[in-house]
Amino acid sequence: MSTLxxxxxxxxLATLTLATVSxxxxxxxxxTESAVETMVKRxxxxxxxxxFVPWAMRDAQGNLVGFEIDVATKLAKDLDLKLELVxxxxxxxxxxxIAGKFDVIIGGMTITQKRNLTVNxxxxxxxxxxxxxxxxxxxxxxKVTDLDSPKMTIACRRASSACANAAEYxxxxxxxxxxxxxxxxxxxxxxxxxxxxxxxPLPTRIVVANPTKLFTPLTQATEMNRLPTGMAVxxxxxxxxxxxxxxxxxxxxxxQERRHFWFETQxxxxxxxxxx
Numbered sequence: 262m263s264t265l266x267x268x269x270x271x272x273x274l275a276t277l278t279l280a281t282v283s284x285x286x287x288x289x290x291x292x293t294e295s296a297v298e299t300m301v302k303r304x305x306x307x308x309x310x311x312x313f314v315p316w317a318m319r320d321a322q323g324n325l326v327g328f329e330i331d332v333a334t335k336l337a338k339d340l341d342l343k344l345e346l347v348x349x350x351x352x353x354x355x356x357x358x359i360a361g362k363f364d365v366i367i368g369g370m371t372i373t374q375k376r377n378l379t380v381n382x383x384x385x386x387x388x389x390x391x392x393x394x395x396x397x398x399x400x401x402x403x404k405v406t407d408l409d410s411p412k413m414t415i416a417c418r419r420a421s422s423a424c425a426n427a428a429e430y431x432x433x434x435x436x437x438x439x440x441x442x443x444x445x446x447x448x449x450x451x452x453x454x455x456x457x458x459x460x461x462p463l464p465t466r467i468v469v470a471n472p473t474k475l476f477t478p479l480t481q482a483t484e485m486n487r488l489p490t491g492m493a494v495x496x497x498x499x500x501x502x503x504x505x506x507x508x509x510x511x512x513x514x515x516x517q518e519r520r521h522f523w524f525e526t527q528x529x530x531x532x533x534x535x536x537x
Contacts, residue, residue, distance in 0.1 A: 295498050296494055296495065296498055297364075297498075297504050300342055300364055306342040306343070307365075308364070308366070310330075310366070311350065313369055313418070313442065315327050315328055317329050317368060317369075321532060321535070325348075326529070326532070328519055329367050332519065336367070345363075351421065352419050354366055355493070361495075365492050365494050365501070365505070367492050369389065369490055370491065370493055371389060371422040372385065372491045373422060373488065380493040381494050381496055382492070384491065384509055385489030385490060386492075386512075390461055390485060390487035391422065391485040393464055394457050394459070394468050395456040395476055397474050409433050411433050411435070413433075413434040414435045414455055415436055415454060416446075416449055416458075417436060418439060418445055421460070442463060445457050450474055
């Protein structure tokens with residue numbers, strides 16, 4: 262009996278321990294409801310986005326339009342869901358996704374390793390690179406490396422990959438960060454900065470509109486750090502990733518048509534607010 266009791270006690274303790282662990286593990290191992298399940302139950306797909314011309318912007322009537330708006334609209338239609346767009350400040354868009362403010366980010370977000378630590382990305386459906394719009398006063402004999410100087414100030418969009426690229430390529434320059442494209446571009450036009458860094462086609466479009474004030478030294482072949490674009494969902498949501506990846510693969514022609522319209526033509530400009 263003296264030797265049996267300790268063995269029995271250890272057996273009971275081990276059994277209780279296993280039971281406790283088994284109670285805990287399923288709760289941790291079991292995946293929470295996927296975003297796509299939530300969307301289907303709700304009947305609405307909530308999409309986080311921020312305004313970047315021509316990915317997403319307001320037309321003359323105040324409606325959201327752009328490449329990513331077309332993508333989100335078609336995705337919701339194909340899934341037989343209503344679409345709810347959730348405009349969000351770019352530097353807070355990933356925390357807002359994680360907090361459950363919306364189901365997915367569809368907003369021209371480039372896939373980077375740093376972002377991938379906090380969200381899961383779909384397969385790429387577009388590619389974009391960072392380019393520059395530089396003050397015309399610097400054009401004579403200009404080299405891109407001239408911007409890497411303490412005398413230079415480069416404007417960029419806060420929390421964008423263009424800001425990260427500018428910091429990497431021009432570490433000696435001063436970076437001035439803005440929350441929207443209009444303020445960023447105006448800073449250079451007003452002489453407050455020597456150049457701005459942004460994803461194409463914005464630099465080219467602004468240069469074309471202001472040929473006496475700006476020029477761009479880069480072509481698509483020399484864009485800085487050309488990166489893939491993907492949709493972002495919360496970590497571990499494999500069901501939603503599967504649905505989105507399959508949809509992307511089935512819509513390659515649609516992406517080509519919409520990219521041509523928004524990035525290679527100016528046909529959409531007539532619907533935009535008039536600027537002085």
